[in-house]
Amino acid sequence: MRLRPPLPAKHLSLLCLSLLLGCSGKTTPTQTSPSASPSSNAAAQVVGALADQIDSLRDQLQRAREERENQQGSPSASPGTNPGSTAPSTSPGSSASPSPSGSASPNPVATPLPGPVDHPCRNTGTDTDKDGLSDSCENQLAESFAPVIYHSSQESHFPTTVDKFLPQSILMFQDTECKYKQRILTGATQTQLIAQQISASCESKLPVLANSTRSKDKKRSFYFENPSTEAQAGSKDAQDWLTYVHIYPNNLNGATVQYWRFYAYDDSEDHGGDFEGVHIVLDSQFKPVRAGLLVDNALKYTAWSELDTEGSEKARVRLFSEPGSHKLHLKGDSVKADGCKGISGFFSCRVNVDKPETFIRQETWKDGQVSWFNGETATSAGLLNVGERSAPMNGQVFIQYTGLWGLNGEWGPAYNGIGMLTNGFLTAWAAGMVNPKREDAFPLTVSP
Numbered sequence: 514m515r516l517r518p519p520l521p522a523k524h525l526s527l528l529c530l531s532l533l534l535g536c537s538g539k540t541t542p543t544q545t546s547p548s549a550s551p552s553s554n555a556a557a558q559v560v561g562a563l564a565d566q567i568d569s570l571r572d573q574l575q576r577a578r579e580e581r582e583n584q585q586g587s588p589s590a591s592p593g594t595n596p597g598s599t600a601p602s603t604s605p606g607s608s609a610s611p612s613p614s615g616s617a618s619p620n621p622v623a624t625p626l627p628g629p630v631d632h633p634c635r636n637t638g639t640d641t642d643k644d645g646l647s648d649s650c651e652n653q654l655a656e657s658f659a660p661v662i663y664h665s666s667q668e669s670h671f672p673t674t675v676d677k678f679l680p681q682s683i684l685m686f687q688d689t690e691c692k693y694k695q696r697i698l699t700g701a702t703q704t705q706l707i708a709q710q711i712s713a714s715c716e717s718k719l720p721v722l723a724n725s726t727r728s729k730d731k732k733r734s735f736y737f738e739n740p741s742t743e744a745q746a747g748s749k750d751a752q753d754w755l756t757y758v759h760i761y762p763n764n765l766n767g768a769t770v771q772y773w774r775f776y777a778y779d780d781s782e783d784h785g786g787d788f789e790g791v792h793i794v795l796d797s798q799f800k801p802v803r804a805g806l807l808v809d810n811a812l813k814y815t816a817w818s819e820l821d822t823e824g825s826e827k828a829r830v831r832l833f834s835e836p837g838s839h840k841l842h843l844k845g846d847s848v849k850a851d852g853c854k855g856i857s858g859f860f861s862c863r864v865n866v867d868k869p870e871t872f873i874r875q876e877t878w879k880d881g882q883v884s885w886f887n888g889e890t891a892t893s894a895g896l897l898n899v900g901e902r903s904a905p906m907n908g909q910v911f912i913q914y915t916g917l918w919g920l921n922g923e924w925g926p927a928y929n930g931i932g933m934l935t936n937g938f939l940t941a942w943a944a945g946m947v948n949p950k951r952e953d954a955f956p957l958t959v960s961p
């Protein structure tokens with residue numbers, strides 16, 4: 514923490530006002546007004562500096578809470594104590610705009626994290642997505658903790674990739690206030706998708722940009738028409754069973770690794786474009802502490818010691834995917850299946866790791882195996898690092914798309930509403946992120 518000289522008494526009242534207002538922003542309109550007097554500018558600078566210090570103290574307090582929780586082995590975090598509840602580093606009302614992908618600026622060098630000396634996260638290699646972790650660190654963490662997915666033998670809507678989904682999809686815009694719908698584009702590429710914009714609709718003259726405007730109530734938004742019945746099935750080719758990953762430094766001095774699965778259709782809620790995610794939280798030694806699932810509108814954590822894991826290092830958590838909805842569970846007995854031998858009654862059959870006829874087992878990592886209930890095997894598509902929203906990696910600019918992924922659908926990983934805080938912090942994408950930037954962890958503009 515930076516030390517500052519004692520505060521002049523005349524500024525104490527400004528500090529109190531700032532505290533009452535929440536100190537979430539660093540400037541106020543009067544502070545940036547050209548007509549402000551020199552004395553008010555000086556006062557504004559002091560208040561801004563104090564707001565910085567308060568933000569820093571809040572971060573430290575949050576980190577201390579996290580560390581205490583880890584020491585106590587507490588597995589759960591309520592939405593109110595979510596590690597992602599850190600205040601934004603830039604206020605939501607400021608004029609920052611999303612950084613375009615493929616920025617011409619050179620890739621920075623990573624900041625080494627504390628931890629085992631020979632770990633890749635100690636190196637200072639290329640940091641393409643500019644989050645402080647080197648590319649090699651991110652790759653190793655993603656591969657090391659990639660989960661095992663058990664798909665139900667009842668599944669009929671299989672995984673696919675965004676790049677296979679888009680050519681089969683129609684991008685639309687709607688303003689439900691006046692029942693307005695417009696066909697925008699068929700078979701968009703990722704780059705075309707995020708470049709779309711609507712200048713006005715119905716009574717509103719406010720533009721909607723596909724890479725920055727998130728519709729709060731899904732009233733005024735881009736969305737995808739539901740895919741055709743054929744496209745809804747996804748792909749039975751395991752080479753299309755890609756798992757997207759998002760990795761960032763967390764407030765444990767470690768890293769959080771998110772794995773995002775994509776399906777063309779969710780038949781439980783009748784919407785196209787279905788994302789499901791899991792967070793693996795690693796401590797400063799890059800050991801897994803807990804896993805978080807996005808369920809029931811919250812990110813719910815379970816301590817690592819309570820999870821079913823596989824592999825010699827017990828680093829691979831077992832996740833069980835509900836047929837049709839693809840909702841992830843930690844236990845197979847929560848997921849109905851076909852194929853149980855010796856059990857009467859359709860509804861009594863559940864996914865059971867000791868009964869291969871009840872599931873399709875997918876190792877999500879590079880060259881992982883996919884084993885079908887009928888004995889067939891194939892090689893999984895592996896992982897793809899999407900980078901940060903302000904600097905996507907591997908061409909995956911779809912993470913900047915702020916529209917919906919289907920009629921009645923939800924947002925993609927980086928704008929997902931699960932656990933979203935009142936200040937707009939996107940928990941599903943940035944829980945525990947260190948000093949989250951507005952362009953990485955908050956909606957940039959909001960429409961109804």
Ligand SMILES: [Ca+2]
Binds near residue numbers: 641642644646647
């Ligand atoms: Ca990085």
Ligand SMILES: [Ca+2]
Binds near residue numbers: 642646759761901
């Ligand atoms: Ca990253």
Ligand SMILES: [Ca+2]
Binds near residue numbers: 787788789839840
């Ligand atoms: Ca779903």
